Amino acid sequence: MGAIAAAVQACRKRIDAACAVAGRPAGCARLLAVGKTFPATAIREAHAAGLTAFGESYLREALDKLDALADLPLEWHFIGPLQSNKTRPIAERFAWVHGVEREKIARRLSEQRPAGLPPLNVCVQINVSGEASKHGAPPREALALARLVAELPGLRLRGFMAIPEATPDLATQRSRFSLPRALLEQALAENLPVDTLSMGMSADLESAILEGSTMVRVGSALFGTRPYPAQEQGKTP
Ligand SMILES: *Cc1c(COP(=O)(O)O)cnc(C)c1O
Numbered sequence: 001m002g003a004i005a006a007a008v009q010a011c012r013k014r015i016d017a018a019c020a021v022a023g024r025p026a027g028c029a030r031l032l033a034v035g036k037t038f039p040a041t042a043i044r045e046a047h048a049a050g051l052t053a054f055g056e057s058y059l060r061e062a063l064d065k066l067d068a069l070a071d072l073p074l075e076w077h078f079i080g081p082l083q084s085n086k087t088r089p090i091a092e093r094f095a096w097v098h099g100v101e102r103e104k105i106a107r108r109l110s111e112q113r114p115a116g117l118p119p120l121n122v123c124v125q126i127n128v129s130g131e132a133s134k135h136g137a138p139p140r141e142a143l144a145l146a147r148l149v150a151e152l153p154g155l156r157l158r159g160f161m162a163i164p165e166a167t168p169d170l171a172t173q174r175s176r177f178s179l180p181r182a183l184l185e186q187a188l189a190e191n192l193p194v195d196t197l198s199m200g201m202s203a204d205l206e207s208a209i210l211e212g213s214t215m216v217r218v219g220s221a222l223f224g225t226r227p228y229p230a231q232e233q234g235k236t237p
Contacts, residue, residue, distance in 0.1 A: 002045055002049075003224070004042060004045040004046050004049060004222060004223065005045065005048070005049035007221060007222045007223070007224075008031075008033075008046060008049040008050060008051060008222060009049075010221075011031060011218055011221055011222055012027075012031065014205065014206070014221075015027070015028075015029055015031060015205065015209065015216065017206075018205065018206040018209035018210065019209055021206070021209075021210065022209055022210045022212075024209070028209065028214070029200065029205070029208075029209050029213045029214055029215055029216045030053060030214065030215045030216070031051060031053070031215075031216060031218060032053045032054070032055045032077055032079075032198075032215055032216065032217045032218070033046050033051045033053065033054050033055065033218060033219075033222050033223075034054075034055040034056070034057070034079065034201075034217050034218060034219035034222075034223075035054055035055070035056060035065065035219070035223060036055075036056055036057045036058060036061065036062075036080075036219060036226070037061075037226040037227055038223045038226070038227070040064075040065045040068035040069050042223050043065065043069060043074075044069065044072070046222060046223075047069075047072055047074065052073070052074060052075055053074070053075045053077060054074055054075070054076055054077065055076075055077040055078075055079040055098070055217050055219075056076065056077070056078060056079065056080065057078075057079055057080030057081075058080055059078075059080065059086055059089065059090065062076070062078065062080075063089060063093070066093055075095045075096070076093065076094045076095055076096070077094065077095065077096040077097070077098060077217075078090045078094045078096070078097045078098070078099070079098045079099060079161075079198075079217060080099060081099055081135060082097070082099050082100065082101070082105045082109075084104055084105055084108055087105060087108040087109050087112055088108075088112045090109065091108075091109045091110075091111075091112035091113045091114070091120060091154070092112065092113075092114055092117075094120065095120070095121060096120070096121040096122070096123070096158070097109060097120060097121070097122050097123070098123045098125065098161040098198050098217075099123075099125045099135065099136075099161065100122050100123065100124050100125060100145070100149065101124070101125045101127075101135060101136050101137045101145075102137065102145070103145060103148055106122070106145065106148060106149050106152060106155065107152065109122070109152075109154065109155060110152035110153060110154035110155045111154065112154070113154030113155070118156070119153070119154055119155050119156040120154060120155050120156065121155075121156050121158045121196075122149050122155045122156065122157055122158060123158055123159050123160055123161035123196055123198045124137060124142050124145050124146050124149060124157075124159075124160050124161070125137060125160070125161045125162065125163075126139055126142045126160050126161070126162050126179060126180050126183065127139070127162075128162045128163075128164050128176045128177070128179045128180065129163075129164050129165040129176060132165040133163070133164075133165060135163070136162065136163070139179055139183065142160065142183055143183060143186060143187060143190075146160070146183075146187055146192060146194070147190075147192065150192050150193065156193075157192060157193060157194060158194060158195060158196040159180075159184055159187070159194040159195060159196030159197055159198065159214070160180040160183050160184055160187075160194075160196075160197055160198070160199075161180070161197075161198035161199065162176065162177065162179070162180045162198075162199045163199075163201075164176035164177065164204070166203065166204075168203075170207055173204045173207035173208075174207045174210060174211055177199050177200070177204075177207055177208050177210075177211035177212075177213070178211050180197050180199055180211075181197060181211050181212045184197055184212070195214065196214050196215055197211075197212050197213050197214050197215070198213070198214075198215045198217065199211070199213045199215075199216070200213045200216035200217070200218075201216070201217055201218060201219070202218050202219060202220045202221035202222075205218065
C-alpha cells in the first residue's frame with residue numbers, strides 16, 4: 001500500500017475512534033482532503049484510496065489542479081481566504097466554499113454562480129479566536145450572514161466553518177469549537193437549512209468531532225509535511 005493510502009486508512013481510524021468517544025456513529029465526520037502545496041499526482045493517489053472531496057486554499061494553484069484532474073469525478077471545496085475580485089472562478093468551478101465571512105462576498109458568489117449548476121454550498125466562517133485571527137465573521141454577526149446566504153439564489157447555506165488558533169491544549173481546542181456548534185443549534189432553532197460544521201484539522205480533529213464536527217479538513221496527516229510553508233492567510237501566491 002502506498003504512503004497516501006495508508007495515511008487515508010489511519011485518518012479514517014482516527015475519525016471513527018473520535019466518533020465513538022463522542023457517542024456518534026462511525027464516519028460521523030466527512031474527510032475533506034486538503035491538498036494545498038501538493039501536486040495533482042498526490043490527489044490522484046488519495047482518490048484511488050477512496051477519497052472524493054478535496055479542499056484547496058490558493059486559487060491559482062487550485063485551478064491548475066482542477067484542470068489536471070478534470071478526468072476524475074472529484075468534489076472541490078475552496079477553503080482559503082476569499083478576495084472579492086477573485087470570486088468568479090470560485091463560483092464557476094467549485095462545489096463548496098467554506099470561508100464566506102462577509103455579505104459582499106456572498107452576494108458576488110451568488111451572482112456569479114452559473115445558472116446551469118446547482119447552488120454553491122456555503123459555510124459561513126466564524127472567527128473563534130478573537131484578535132488571534134484576521135479571518136471569519138465575528139460570532140455576533142454570523143447568524144445574520146447565514147440568514148442572508150440562505151436567501152441568495154445562487155447559494156445553498158450548509159453551516160459554519162472555523163479555524164481556531166493552533167494550541168496543544170485540548171480544553172482550549174474544545175472551547176473554540178463549541179462556538180460554531182452553538183451557532184448551528186441557533187440556526188436550526190430558526191429553521192435555517194444547516195447540516196454542516198466544517199471544523200478540525202490534522203492536529204485537532206478529535207476535539208472538533210467531540211464538539212459535533214461533520215467535516216474535518218485534513219492536509220498534513222494525509223499528504224505529509226507541506227513542501228513549502230503555507231502562506232499566511234490572506235496572501236495569494
Ligand atoms: C491547510 C488547511 C487545512 C489542513 O491543515 P493540516 O493541519 O495540514 O491538516 C485545513 N483547513 C484550512 C482552511 C487550511 O488552510
